[in-house]
Amino acid sequence: MITSLALDKVTAAELATYVRDHWTVEHTHWLRDVIWREDASLLRTGDNPQLWAAITNLVINLFRLLGVTRFTRETRSNARDPKRALQILTL
Numbered sequence: 001m002i003t004s005l006a007l008d009k010v011t012a013a014e015l016a017t018y019v020r021d022h023w024t025v026e027h028t029h030w031l032r033d034v035i036w037r038e039d040a041s042l043l044r045t046g047d048n049p050q051l052w053a054a055i056t057n058l059v060i061n062l063f064r065l066l067g068v069t070r071f072t073r074e075t076r077s078n079a080r081d082p083k084r085a086l087q088i089l090t091l
Contacts, residue, residue: 035071
């Protein structure tokens with residue numbers, strides 16, 4: 001990894017945290033684009049893009065709270081069974 005941090009200013013553990021945090025953000029962007037196809041969305045006017053992003057964030061965070069690791073599978077399961085989605089919302 002390339003960084004501007006000086007070696008005497010950061011520990012290996014801190015650097016590992018930075019890297020992990022970076023890839024968490026990248027994974028979230030990947031989920032949004034690949035699973036929910038956010039980049040291909042036709043929602044471009046008014047509050048629609050922001051609303052869709054908020055819903056996507058809610059779904060991603062709920063899945064993470066529930067320990068979901070297979071987001072595509074879980075998304076499809078919930079799409080096929082709306083009652084399951086409602087059960088997730090009750091936690």
